[in-house]
Amino acid sequence: MRLYLAVFALLVAVHCEELFNGDQVLRIQAESEDHIQVLKELEKDMDWGLDFWTHGFSTERPIDIRVPHASLYAFKDFLMENNIPFTVMINNVQELLDRERAEMVSNAQTERKTKSFNFAAYHDLETIYSFMDTLVASHPNLISKVKIGSTYENRPMYALKFSTGGEKRPAIWIDAGIHAREWVSHASAVWIADRIATDFKQNRAPVPSILSQMDIFLMIVANPDGYVFSHISPREFHRLWRKSRSVTSNPNCPGVDLNRNFDAEFSGPGASDDPCGEDYRGPSAQSEIEVKNIADFITSHGNFKSFMTLHAYSQLLMYPYAYSGTNAPDQPELHDVATQANKELYSWHSTIYKVGSIFHTIEQASGASVDWAYQRGIKYSFAFELRDTGKYGFLLPADQIVSTARETWLALRYIMQYVCDHPY
Numbered sequence: 001m002r003l004y005l006a007v008f009a010l011l012v013a014v015h016c017e018e019l020f021n022g023d024q025v026l027r028i029q030a031e032s033e034d035h036i037q038v039l040k041e042l043e044k045d046m047d048w049g050l051d052f053w054t055h056g057f058s059t060e061r062p063i064d065i066r067v068p069h070a071s072l073y074a075f076k077d078f079l080m081e082n083n084i085p086f087t088v089m090i091n092n093v094q095e096l097l098d099r100e101r102a103e104m105v106s107n108a109q110t111e112r113k114t115k116s117f118n119f120a121a122y123h124d125l126e127t128i129y130s131f132m133d134t135l136v137a138s139h140p141n142l143i144s145k146v147k148i149g150s151t152y153e154n155r156p157m158y159a160l161k162f163s164t165g166g167e168k169r170p171a172i173w174i175d176a177g178i179h180a181r182e183w184v185s186h187a188s189a190v191w192i193a194d195r196i197a198t199d200f201k202q203n204r205a206p207v208p209s210i211l212s213q214m215d216i217f218l219m220i221v222a223n224p225d226g227y228v229f230s231h232i233s234p235r236e237f238h239r240l241w242r243k244s245r246s247v248t249s250n251p252n253c254p255g256v257d258l259n260r261n262f263d264a265e266f267s268g269p270g271a272s273d274d275p276c277g278e279d280y281r282g283p284s285a286q287s288e289i290e291v292k293n294i295a296d297f298i299t300s301h302g303n304f305k306s307f308m309t310l311h312a313y314s315q316l317l318m319y320p321y322a323y324s325g326t327n328a329p330d331q332p333e334l335h336d337v338a339t340q341a342n343k344e345l346y347s348w349h350s351t352i353y354k355v356g357s358i359f360h361t362i363e364q365a366s367g368a369s370v371d372w373a374y375q376r377g378i379k380y381s382f383a384f385e386l387r388d389t390g391k392y393g394f395l396l397p398a399d400q401i402v403s404t405a406r407e408t409w410l411a412l413r414y415i416m417q418y419v420c421d422h423p424y
């Protein structure tokens with residue numbers, strides 16, 4: 001019996017440590033309407049265990065899907081039978097995960113030893129929250145930590161407020177990490193928080209002049225429960241978790257896609273009504289406390305002029321609408337601003353982004369935060385999909401964090417300056 005238990009424990013350990021061993025990410029290119037129909041059916045079919053890393057079925061853009069090892073050969077056969085072309089983008093997901101974890105462990109040791117913070121590393125929620133406290137303590141006249149509410153699992157949700165004074169000045173909102181697995185968005189936001197503080201302290205244009213007229217609110221972790229879950233849970237490794245962690249009508253499928261839960265064409269096309277779907281919209285608009293907290297905070301503040309949200313991956317700089325292909329009333333101006341911001345971004349490392357509306361660059365999405373912000377009169381609403389274009393996908397190596405943050409900062413800075421120069 002004891003031997004049996006020991007073997008069982010070992011099997012469990014091996015299974016948990018190597019949850020993604022042999023999983024591949026396939027890039028699939030639909031070439032016809034028939035292919036698109038087949039792929040749409042696949043998305044509803046939970047039996048394969050497919051994890052859609054990108055969405056939006058079209059003959060113009062490929063999509064990336066993580067295929068569990070157990071389904072891999074059957075799935076490739078299926079694609080070949082249907083003459084749907086594909087390539088292997090990531091040969092073994094577990095290898096990237098192992099490297100990432102090893103780097104995090106060794107970085108945490110170094111940080112503990114040197115009592116420093118390494119911007120070129122991924123951090124857990126606790127470390128990010130303690131970084132925020134340190135930043136606030138070092139810049140008490142500029143930065144404060146605003147608690148905007150608590151999560152489903154009762155974790156605090158914080159925004160950093162950068163302000164030189166005044167009551168409810170016009171403000172800029174930036175959030176990151178509403179999708180838990182998009183780690184480079186959190187890590188970039190950490191770097192950007194430090195950069196705003198440093199630029200202000202060193203009187204480096206244009207930050208001081210922006211902050212003489214406007215406040216900046218930066219929420220580094222918009223989905224704390226999901227982020228914690230994407231690090232480590234007691235039994236399994238859930239690095240690729242996207243949603244929140246609330247209980248749904250299906251006990252096997254917790255979590256809501258927070259970026260489909262905003263009160264903007266909620267429950268329209270471009271979100272799933274199945275709790276097991278990666279883009280499950282939730283039972284009602286703002287049913288999720290995290291979404292409600294953000295929406296209530298922005299609404300009660302009442303003077304936000306810009307709303308920006310950081311995601312990954314695909315290298316896109318986008319504006320409303322997500323829910324529809326019709327042009328937003330401010331589309332020409334938003335397109336110009338995004339195009340100029342993109343030039344700034346490109347100037348650093350020549351990273352190529354695409355600019356356009358969410359609907360036209362990725363996919364139709366209902367309940368998205370930028371549509372919500374725009375429909376509530378926040379004209380300068382933008383969504384970023386940061387690096388890369390799929391070589392590593394959500395598992396972007398940490399040595400790309402700082403360059404990603406730097407180029408993103410140039411675009412954000414341009415937009416913030418523009419918003420400041422164009423009051424409305």
Ligand SMILES: [Zn+2]
Binds near residue numbers: 179182311312
């Ligand atoms: Zn996202």
